[in-house]
């Protein structure tokens with residue numbers, strides 16, 4: 001039976017689909033929203049409305065922002081020195097939080113995974129091949145998983161004819177670990193000690 | 198620095214205030230929302246708009262619903278047999294999910310807690326004293342915490358002159374446990390084996 005009517009039930013169902021929230025925590029979240037209607041529910045509703053209207057994907061790098069090119073691609077203090085290639089936007093955000101400097105990014109949108117039917121055409125690899133050679137160095141900051149490393153090898157092979165310098169993050173990223181869960185010091189160190197591929 | 202502009206940053210900050218979500222999971226939730234804009238973000242935005250407009254608190258029992266009296270108080274299949282007194286709406290919902298039958302509820306809105314400055318006037322106790330004697334039995338389904346049990350004793354004393362039968366949930370609720378985290382079978386059993394106070 002619906003708790004408190006269809007509007008509330010619908011809100012619980014949708015919140016339960018967010019990562020980190022199950023049905024039980026979604027119910028608690030909805031009660032918290034209702035309890036703090038003025039301070040939390042109405043502002044969240046307005047913030048979502050604004051985000052729905054404003055959010056877009058950067059056509060240059062794949063970052064999520066409210067404009068394209070995004071504020072990173074458009075930042076005049078960032079030159080074409082380092083291009084950091086990441087699997088997804090969460091990794092880009094993690095590196096930005098680590099304060100890795102005046103770099104630019106390229107979001108692949110995933111990793112090669114033949115078993116899941118993900119091939120080169122499903123990722124933003126062609127765009128990387130066009131864009132990458134404009135930079136002095138490309139850092140392949142993919143996750144230390146089998147698929148991540150397979151993807152790194154594939155990109156290295158495809159970029160080799162251009163002669164651009166390609167590096168990877170230093171070891172220090174735990175094997176099998178995901179960038180987004182690392183502390184910012186580790187990420188920063190791993191970038192400083194990056195090695196040539 | 199803001200990730201992806203102020204609209205996105207604001208959404209992360211607000212989501213991080215929901216129970217069960219911290220800053221890191223809020224960022225993941227926002228990326229998930231953006232990735233599934235059509236299937237998740239827009240429906241969630243619409244659901245929140247509708248809930249903000251519709252949600253109210255039942256003037257009779259304190260339940261959260263889209264009408265007052267709520268669908269439980271207005272349900273003609275529920276008579277004035279059992280009145281179950283709970284601390285908050287999450288407990289009411291947990292009992293409803295357990296399918297405890299054609300009962301009615303009274304939400305206290307908390308428990309007595311002198312250290313936190315919560316006295317009888319801060320809870321819905323006067324309303325319970327007026328409403329309770331209309332029922333054949335009042336079940337005090339407060340949490341098995343010190344404050345919950347203190348609150349149960351206080352209510353028992355105040356209701357004694359009315360002569361209404363007062364019971365509590367059977368032991369089976371773990372000491373220190375919170376109703377909302379119990380499985381539905383345990384809750385159902387605890388209600389069936391309720392004992393007189």
Ligand SMILES: [Zn+2]
Pocket residue numbers: 058059060061062063069070071072073074
């Ligand atoms: Zn960009």
Ligand SMILES: [Zn+2]
Pocket residue numbers: 255256257258259260266267268269270271
């Ligand atoms: Zn009600």
